[in-house]
Amino acid sequence: MNLLTTQELTAFYGDFQALYGIDFAIDEGEVVAIIGANGAGKSTFLRSLTGLNRVARDAIRFDGEPIGGRAPHDIVKRGIALVPEGRRLFPSLSVEENLVLGANPGRPGPWSLQRVCELFPILAERRRSPGTALSGGQQQMVAIGRALMSNPKLLLCDELSLGLAPTVIKDIYAAMPAIVAAGTAVIVVEQDIGQALRVAHRVYCFQEGRVSLAGDADALTRDQIAEAYFGTSHPIAEEAGHGIRH
Amino acid sequence: MASVIDTLIQGLLLGGLYALFATGLSLAFGVMRFVNIAHGDFIVLGAYVALAVLAVLPVPPLAAALVVVPVMAAAGYVVQRYMLNRTVSRDPLPALLVTFGLSVIVQNVLLEVFSGDTRRLDAGALATASIGLGDDLAIGVFPLLTLGIAVALILGLQLLFARTALGRALRATSDDREIVQLMGVNPKMIYGLAMALASATVGLAGVILGMTKAFDPLLGPPQLLYAFEAVIIGGLGSLWGTLAGGMILGVAQTVGFRVDPGWGVLFGHLAFLGVLLVRPTGLFPKTRDR
Amino acid sequence: MTNPHFSIQRSTRLSRFGLPAGLLLIVVLASFPFWGEADIMTTLVEFLYFLALAQMWNLLAGYGGLVSIGQQACIGLGAYALVVMASVVGLNPFAAVLLAGAVAGLVAWPSAKLLFRLQGPYFAIGSWVLAEVLRLVFANLPQLGGGSGTSITSAVMEIDPWWREALTFWTALLIGAGSVIAVYWLLRHKQGLALTAVRDSEAASESLGVSVRRIKLSVYIVAAIGTGIIGALIFLTKLRVSPEAAFSVEWSALMIFIVVIGGVGTIEGPVVGTLIYFVLRNFLADYGTWYLIVLGALAIGVILFFPKGLWGSLQQRFDLRLFPVQRRLKLESEPTNDPADKVNTPGQAFPI
Numbered sequence: 001m002n003l004l005t006t007q008e009l010t011a012f013y014g015d016f017q018a019l020y021g022i023d024f025a026i027d028e029g030e031v032v033a034i035i036g037a038n039g040a041g042k043s044t045f046l047r048s049l050t051g052l053n054r055v056a057r058d059a060i061r062f063d064g065e066p067i068g069g070r071a072p073h074d075i076v077k078r079g080i081a082l083v084p085e086g087r088r089l090f091p092s093l094s095v096e097e098n099l100v101l102g103a104n105p106g107r108p109g110p111w112s113l114q115r116v117c118e119l120f121p122i123l124a125e126r127r128r129s130p131g132t133a134l135s136g137g138q139q140q141m142v143a144i145g146r147a148l149m150s151n152p153k154l155l156l157c158d159e160l161s162l163g164l165a166p167t168v169i170k171d172i173y174a175a176m177p178a179i180v181a182a183g184t185a186v187i188v189v190e191q192d193i194g195q196a197l198r199v200a201h202r203v204y205c206f207q208e209g210r211v212s213l214a215g216d217a218d219a220l221t222r223d224q225i226a227e228a229y230f231g232t233s234h235p236i237a238e239e240a241g242h243g244i245r246h
Numbered sequence: 247m248a249s250v251i252d253t254l255i256q257g258l259l260l261g262g263l264y265a266l267f268a269t270g271l272s273l274a275f276g277v278m279r280f281v282n283i284a285h286g287d288f289i290v291l292g293a294y295v296a297l298a299v300l301a302v303l304p305v306p307p308l309a310a311a312l313v314v315v316p317v318m319a320a321a322g323y324v325v326q327r328y329m330l331n332r333t334v335s336r337d338p339l340p341a342l343l344v345t346f347g348l349s350v351i352v353q354n355v356l357l358e359v360f361s362g363d364t365r366r367l368d369a370g371a372l373a374t375a376s377i378g379l380g381d382d383l384a385i386g387v388f389p390l391l392t393l394g395i396a397v398a399l400i401l402g403l404q405l406l407f408a409r410t411a412l413g414r415a416l417r418a419t420s421d422d423r424e425i426v427q428l429m430g431v432n433p434k435m436i437y438g439l440a441m442a443l444a445s446a447t448v449g450l451a452g453v454i455l456g457m458t459k460a461f462d463p464l465l466g467p468p469q470l471l472y473a474f475e476a477v478i479i480g481g482l483g484s485l486w487g488t489l490a491g492g493m494i495l496g497v498a499q500t501v502g503f504r505v506d507p508g509w510g511v512l513f514g515h516l517a518f519l520g521v522l523l524v525r526p527t528g529l530f531p532k533t534r535d536r
Numbered sequence: 537m538t539n540p541h542f543s544i545q546r547s548t549r550l551s552r553f554g555l556p557a558g559l560l561l562i563v564v565l566a567s568f569p570f571w572g573e574a575d576i577m578t579t580l581v582e583f584l585y586f587l588a589l590a591q592m593w594n595l596l597a598g599y600g601g602l603v604s605i606g607q608q609a610c611i612g613l614g615a616y617a618l619v620v621m622a623s624v625v626g627l628n629p630f631a632a633v634l635l636a637g638a639v640a641g642l643v644a645w646p647s648a649k650l651l652f653r654l655q656g657p658y659f660a661i662g663s664w665v666l667a668e669v670l671r672l673v674f675a676n677l678p679q680l681g682g683g684s685g686t687s688i689t690s691a692v693m694e695i696d697p698w699w700r701e702a703l704t705f706w707t708a709l710l711i712g713a714g715s716v717i718a719v720y721w722l723l724r725h726k727q728g729l730a731l732t733a734v735r736d737s738e739a740a741s742e743s744l745g746v747s748v749r750r751i752k753l754s755v756y757i758v759a760a761i762g763t764g765i766i767g768a769l770i771f772l773t774k775l776r777v778s779p780e781a782a783f784s785v786e787w788s789a790l791m792i793f794i795v796v797i798g799g800v801g802t803i804e805g806p807v808v809g810t811l812i813y814f815v816l817r818n819f820l821a822d823y824g825t826w827y828l829i830v831l832g833a834l835a836i837g838v839i840l841f842f843p844k845g846l847w848g849s850l851q852q853r854f855d856l857r858l859f860p861v862q863r864r865l866k867l868e869s870e871p872t873n874d875p876a877d878k879v880n881t882p883g884q885a886f887p888i
Contacts (some may be wrong), residue, residue, distance in 0.1 A: 072427035105430035
C-alpha cells in the first residue's frame with residue numbers, strides 16, 4: 001500500500017490557483033523527486049502535504065487516512081515532517097534548542113539529538129550558537145535534523161540546494177541514504193535536476209501547477225525531461241538538457 | 247543633598263511599580279507583537295477582583311493574590327483564545343480596536359458594578375512601615391517590597407523563557423508563527439498561554455496597585471500609559487530594559503512632583519517624548535525586526 | 537484582441553441618484569433655522585459635529601493608515617483657541633471657530649515629526665500621550681482657568697440669540713456636510729488616488745514615486761485642522777471649556793467606535809456609524825453608561841465578524857456606492873460585466 005497518495009489535489013493562494021489536480025504517490029522506503037521551474041507549484045505541493053495550505057479532505061491520504069484540511073501541528077504528529085524552503089530556523093533559539101523543539105511532537109523512533117549529531121557532526125560543535133549564526137550549509141543541516149527529530153515516516157525537503165555551494169550540496173545529499181535506511185521515505189523538491197535524479201528512485205515534473213511527467217529516474221531521457229520542464233521544444237530546453245547528467 | 251537622594255530613591259522604587267505594570271505588556275508584545283489597550287483596565291480589574299475576594303475571605307490583601315492571579319490568567323486565556331486570536335495577522339489595527347473596545351467595556355462594567363467610589367485594599371501595617379537610612383532618609387517597606395516583587399517576577403520570566411519547554415515554544419512562536427506549527431506547536435494555544443501569563447502578572451500588579459493607592463474604575467488608562475512609556479523608554483523586547491525604563495519614568499515623575507504637584511505625570515510624559523526624540527528604539531532594545 | 541476603446545467610469549446607478557438627493561438635503565437643512573424647533577436643531581448640530589469628527593478620523597485611519605487615539609488633542613486645542621480668541625482677544629466667536637483649525641494645524645506639524653517615529657499601535661498610544669501632555673499643560677495654566685477650566689459665555693452672549701443659534705447651526709452644517717464633501721473631493725483627485733495607493737501598499741507606492749511621508753504628513757495636518765475647527769464648535773455649544781472635557785479620550789473612543797461600526801475607509805461608513813450612535817444613545821439614555829458598553833461590544837463584534845463595518849459589508853455584497861471614489865475601467869467592446877470587477881473567482885487561473 002502507498003505511504004502517501006494525492007488525488008486531484010488542487011490548491012489556491014487566495015484567488016490564485018497554484019495546483020490543478022495533482023495525482024501523486026510514494027511508497028515506504030522510496031525517494032521521489034519533484035522538479036520544475038520556478039512557480040510551477042512544487043513548494044505549494046509540499047506545503048499542502050503538511051497542512052500549511054488548506055486542501056480538500058480526501059485530496060491527500062497518508063497511511064490510509066485522509067488528512068486534507070488538518071492542522072499542521074496535527075499532521076506532523078502523524079509522521080510528515082517538512083524541511084522548509086529557506087531553512088526557516090528560529091533565530092531566538094540555539095542550534096540545540098531548534099533540534100530539541102523538533103522532537104516536540106513526541107513520536108517514537110530512531111532519531112534523537114545524539115543520532116542527528118552523528119549524522120551531521122558539525123552540529124554537536126556549534127550546538128550553543130544561535131541558529132542563524134551558522135553558514136547556509138550548516139543551517140540546512142540543522143533544518144534537516146530538526147525535521148528528523150520528529151521521527152517522521154515521510155520527510156519533505158524543499159529546495160535543499162538553494163543558495164549553497166556544490167560541495168556543500170553534495171555533503172548534505174550524502175546523508176540521504178542514512179535517512180532512508182533508518183525508515184523514512186523522502187520527497188525531494190529540487191531545482192538542481194542532476195542532483196534530484198541522482199538521489200531519487202522516481203521523478204515527477206511539475207509545470208504551471210500540473211504534473212507534466214512522471215517516471216523512474218533512470219528511465220527518463222534528457223529530452224523528455226527538458227520538454228516536461230519547459231513545456232516546449234525550445235532552444236533553452238536544449239541547453240538545459242545538456243546540464244542533465246545520468 | 248538628602249532630598250535629592252530621597253527623590254532619587256522614591257523614583258526608583260516607583261519604577262518598580264511601573265515595571266510590574268509593564269511586564270505583562272512587554273510579554274504580550276514580545277510573543278504576539280500586539281499592544282493591549284485594555285492593559286491598564288485589566289490591572290484595575292485585578293484590584294477589584296481582589297476587593298471581591300477580600301469581602302468574602304478575611305485574609306491579608308497579598309494573600310488575595312493567590313486567587314486573583316489564577317482568575318486573571320484564566321480570563322486572559324479565554325479572551326485571547328476566543329476573541330483576540332481572530333485578530334492575529336500582519337495588520338495591527340483589528341487587535342488595537344478590539345482591545346480598545348474591551349477597555350471601554352471593562353471600565354463601564356466596573357462602574358456599573360462597583361460605582362465610581364474610590365476603594366483601597368488595606369495593606370495595614372505594611373502601608374506605613376519604613377526603614378530608616380541614616381538620619382534623614384527613610385525607605386517605605388511596601389515600595390521596596392514592590393520593587394523586589396518586580397525583580398523576582400522578571401527573573402522568573404527570564405528563566406521560564408530560557409530554560410523551559412514552554413519558554414522555548416513561546417520564543418519560537420514569536421519568531422515564526424507559521425513554521426512552529428511543524429514542530430507540533432499550536433500557535434493559537436501558545437498565544438492563549440502567553441496571554442494567560444501576561445494576565446497573571448497583571449493580576450499581581452492589580453493587587454499591588456490596590457495596596458499602593460486608592461483606585462476607581464477609570465484609573466486604567468493612566469496605568470496603560472505608564473506601562474507603555476516604561477516599555478518604550480527601556481526598549482522593546484527586553485524585560486530588564488522595561489525595569490530600567492520604569493525606573494527612569496519613576497524618577498522623572500518624582501522629580502516633577504517635587505517641583506510642583508501638578509507636574510509629576512507631565513514630567514514623566516516629557517521624559518518619554520524626550521527618549522522618543524533622541525533614541526526612538528529605546529535604551530536597551532532587543533527585538534528583531536520581522 | 538483589437539485595440540480596446542475604454543472609458544473610466546466613476547459613478548454608479550445609486551450615486552447618480554444619491555448625489556443630487558444629498559445636495560437637496562443640504563439646501564433643505566440650511567433653511568432649518570427659519571422653521572425648525574430649537575431642540576431638534578441642537579440634536580442636529582450634535583449629529584453634524586460627530587459626523588465631521590468621524591470623517592476626520594476616517595481620513596486619518598481609513599485612508600491615511602494612521603490610527604490615532606489622540607485626536608482629542610486637536611479638539612482641546614481648538615476649544616482653547618476659541619477661548620483665547622473669543623474671550624481674551626475679543627474676536628467674533630464664529631470667526632474664531634474657523635481660525636481655531638489653524639492653531640491645531642500648527643501644533644500638529646512638529647508633533648507629527650515626533651510621532652511618526654512610532655509605528656502602528658505605538659503611534660496610537662504615542663498620540664494619546666501627546667494629548668495627555670496637552671491636557672496637563674492646560675490644566676496647569678491658571679490664566680486659562682487651570683484644572684476647572686473657563687467659560688466663554690460672556691463672549692457668546694453678546695450676540696443676538698436667534699443669530700447665535702442659526703450661526704451655530706450653519707457652522708455645524710458647513711462643517712458636517714463640508715467634511716463629507718471635502719473628503720470625497722480629495723479622494724476623487726490625484727492626491728486621493730495617491731492616498732489610496734499608500735493605504736494599500738506603502739512599498740509599492742514609494743516605488744512609483746509617491747512620497748509616502750509627505751502624504752501622511754499632509755493627511756495628519758488636514759485632519760488636525762479639521763478636528764480643531766470641530767473642537768472649537770463643540771465647545772462653542774457647550775459654553776464651558778475644561779481640560780478634562782476638552783482633552784478627554786472619550787472623544788477618540790466615540791470617533792473610533794462610530795467609524796469602525798459604520799465602516800473604515802468608506803465615506804458613507806461614518807454617516808451610518810453616526811446614525812447608529814445616536815440611535816443607541818437615545819435608546820439607552822436612561823441606563824447610564826450602558827450605551828458605552830453596548831457601543832463597545834458592537835464595535836468588537838463588527839471588527840471580528842464584519843471587518844469592513846456594517847456599511848462596508850453591505851457595500852461589498854450589493855456593490856452600493858453613494859460617494860463613488862473608485863475608478864473602473866470600462867471596455868467599450870465588452871458586455872456590462874467588466875472583467876476587472878471579477879475579483880474573487882476561484883478556479884480561474886490568472887496570468888502571472
